[in-house]
Amino acid sequence: MAEGWIKLHRGITNNPLWTQDVFxxxxxxxxxxxxxxxxxxxxxxxxxLVECKRGERILSIRHLSERWKWSRDKTKRFLDLLQSDGMITYKTDHKKTIVNVVNYSVYQDTIIQEKPVKSHRKATEKPLTDTNKNEKNEKNDKEDKKYIYIREFTENKDLIKTIIDFMKMREKIKKPVTDRALKSMINKLNELSKDESIQIKILEQSIFNCWQGIFPLKEGSYGSTGQNTGADKKKYNVKPSEWKPKATGGDDPI
Known part of the structure; x- marks a missing residue:
């Protein structure tokens, strides 16, 4: 099955090609x-006023039937099919139908936002081969999987950012986090503490000390008293300005 995702603007639903035939x-x-x-x-x-969560929409069977050019029975059977397969949940009363897309973030979010890269290649140089594109797509797919693991574990933005800071630290010390290692780290983090604020401190402790793993908080380590000699930072050639990670505040890293 193909993985990864593309951007699809909602304006496509206004195109006659989208709505002219039976869906x-x-x-x-x-x-x-x-x-x-x-x-x-x-x-x-x-x-x-009715609160409608992210990934939800207040609709009606009648509206969907008219939009999709289906009978109401066919529309309801389709919603039942999606619900039985765990793709949506929906509730219907005499006034409305509330549809909720399960794991909506999986379809809409990504762990990495790519920046455009300016090309300085000369006109006489040969174009890049499809191999580079395939390698890039494989890398993005792996990053998407890591994002899914993190989002399934927590919705806390500060904790998500700290997990990503931990992964960046591992990249810096030439020990990148694999999918398996990320799963293992998340499981261990959950075992060490159920408190997300403590989980953040545990990760900060490893980031500050350039540790490959995560461990219970220790007195005198970053995230506890904030005291540390920074010797391990010099060992890995980490700049002093990067010793203390920004684990809270700022933009959402996802």
Whole structure:
């Protein structure tokens, strides 16, 4: 099965090519992904404000039937199919149907935001081969998997950023985190503490000391009293300005 993702603008639903014919099941599924909210919001419904979470949408069987050009029975059977397969959950009353896309973040988020790279290649040079593209795609797929592991573990933005800081530190000391190592680290982190604030400190301790693994908090280490000689930093040629990671605040790293 193909992995990775592409950006798809919601404006595609205004194109006649999207709506002129009877929808296929695959098209109806993508249509649901495009219709649900990309962030939490309150909407006016039936004279009052209703909170609608990220990945949810207030709809109706009638509206979906007309949009997809299906019968109401076929529309309901399709929603039942998606729900039985764990792709959505939905609840219907006499006024509305609330659809929730399960694991919506998996479809919409990524751990890495790529920056455009300026090319300085001469016109006489040969173009890059598809091999480079394939290697880049494989790398992005691996990064997407790591993102999924992290998002399944926590929604805490500060903890997510600290996990990524830990992974960056491992890259810096030439010990990159594999998928298996990330799973193992997350499991151990959960065993050491269920408190996310303590989990952040445990990770900060390893980041500050350039440790490959994670360990219970120690007195005198970063994340406990903040005292450390920095000897390990010099060993790995880490700049003093990078000794203390920014584990809180700032933009969402995902």
């Amino acid at each position: 296929s099941r695959g098209q109806a599924w993508v249509d649901l992904l495009l219709m649900v909210n990309h962030e939490d919001k309150k909407i006016l419904f039936d004279g009052g």
